[in-house]
Amino acid sequence: SQTIHQWPATLVQPVGSPLSLECTVEGTSNPNLYWYRQAAGRGLQLLFYSVGIGQISSEVPQNLSASRPQDRQFILSSKKLLLSDSGFYLCALMEVRTQYFGPGTRLLVL
């Protein structure tokens, strides 16, 4: 079965600093991968979606970007964080039409 790893688990960053969140998956190949953000403890917002290496679909205009340098690696980045970037970031994959989530990264921008 598939496993999704995310790190770091928590992160406190100053406004204007860069960001890099990493997601890696095991136990599957060529998965569809997703980045979601959850604010205020409810509601998931899809940020990015990838069907393969180098293929990224951006769902919401923002100062974030995503990359997929390897089949099982998905990276979320920012050059300059905003206060509004605070939230819970979740990486997910879809397998046999079922979505599975990683443990998430809690980001606090101060």
Next chain:
Amino acid sequence: GIQVEQSPPDLILQEGANSTLRCNFSDSVNNLQWFHQNPWGQLINLFYIPSGTKQNGRLSATTVATERYSLLYISSSQTTDSGVYFCAVANSGNEKLTFGTGTRLTIIP
């Protein structure tokens, strides 16, 4: 895009009670899933159920696709059932889910 509404937004029950959570969606779907997010944030997939009925232990779900709603039933609630329950749907082939705003369930011992 497709709209997803969940009700009730909050539910507080005594341990041992039964509950029904509802998910309404605005268009036909080819993917519908229920998730449970525990108090630590972990999201667990409960059911993939674009139509029909499924059961897994104390949990069951029914989707009536023609009437655009799905129900999640929890019987004999336990404190570990507390958390937020999300319904998510998709109606295209690209497998991008739209999530509802969730139902926050609190089970009191």
